[in-house]
Amino acid sequence: MLSSEILGYSLSILKGAVLTVEVALLSLVISTVIGISGALAKKSNNRLLRYVLFLYTTIIRGIPELVLMLLIFFGGQIALNNLIFALGYDTYIDVNPFFTGVLTIGFIYGAYMIETFRGAIQAIEHEQIETAYAFGMNKWQVTRKIIFPQMALHALPSYTNNWLVLLKSTALVSVIGLNDMVRIANLASGSIKEPFIFYLFVCLIFLGFTAISLWGLKRICLHYNIDTEKVLKS
């Protein structure tokens, strides 16, 4: 009897794993967008922009992810409903834990991605950019044809590293009530008293994700003819 229940819950943990991947990939997209635009903005001479970016990275690096997530989840609820009330509507909206989770994680790792892409842009030889301008390319063309392709390769090691850390931090969305695999493991261990097996299973899935990511990195490295070992070490 018990083993069939364990099997059933394991299947729902696998379903939760899909949600974990969704959260991770969506927040990766958000953090990449923040990272690239932040890195380009850091090059600009706008003082206000640089000040805002400084504040952003300081806050992200100084405050634990869990506190930020709880603040955005519970605080966002109140702020949104106050806003709706102030606009004159009389409805109540529940903040979706999925979007809160994705936004928070994307927002947090965006700060790390800025550093990743800034370093990658700096690694590009300046002569190439000057040459491109000398050939009459405009700023957008230079960014698209010279900076981006090289930036992507330079950013790869640190980007992979950020992705691996981001993937693990998706476990936090279970705390705000999203049914990812960690929370399903919580619920499963609550109903039949086998927490050890369920959490071990979740650990194995996370290890599998890490292995798949590293395999993917290896494929990319092969394609672009770079040394994987070198990428992983730096």
Added chain:
Amino acid sequence: MDFSIIFENLHRYQEGLWITLQLTSLSVTIGLFLALILALMKNTTNPILSGFARCYIYVIRGTPLLVQLYLVYYGLSQLEIVRESFLWIFFREPYLCALFALTLNTSAYGAEIIRGAIKQTSLYEIEASYAFGMSKVQCYRRVIFPSVVRQAMPAYFNEIILMLHATSLVSTITIVDITGVARMLNSRYYAPFEAFISAGIIYLLLTILLVSIFTTLEKRINKQAYQLKIT
């Protein structure tokens, strides 16, 4: 926003701060010793020792700390062997479970930092020390470790700050640290902004304080090393 709630409950934050600081400093200190042992194990030619260290580091770094915490706190209590032995006195307490999980976690990350630093040590220095007739232990003590300390310091200081932030997760297993106080106040007064912003400010100040201490330390140690070199 009404921050008077926070001022009335300031003593709770103080207690939470104490718990956070305890967990951070204890786990980092014990973790450093384990990390050193693990790093040396991974560097040995013994396949069992290095294999164990490699697996341990891979598993711990590949899984989230939150799940590790749950595994220790909820999972171990399920096992008969744990419950019926002397270990139960230890794993019954959420505080000790948290300390255990945090220590294991930081030891794996620390081991990787130290191992990287050992590898960075110049091979010529090690060969020269052997040529001078030093034993392996002497070589480690006089040549490798001093260089490891300098190499690993920045990354290790960063790890300590990450651990400070990681302790916030212990609030999920009923421990009332800074985050735990904030969560309690939020559920009691429904004041998320006040509760979590003040917790965030405390963490931010702690981080800034630690960073400034670490940069001073780093400068001082590097200066000493530099002076040793020129004399």
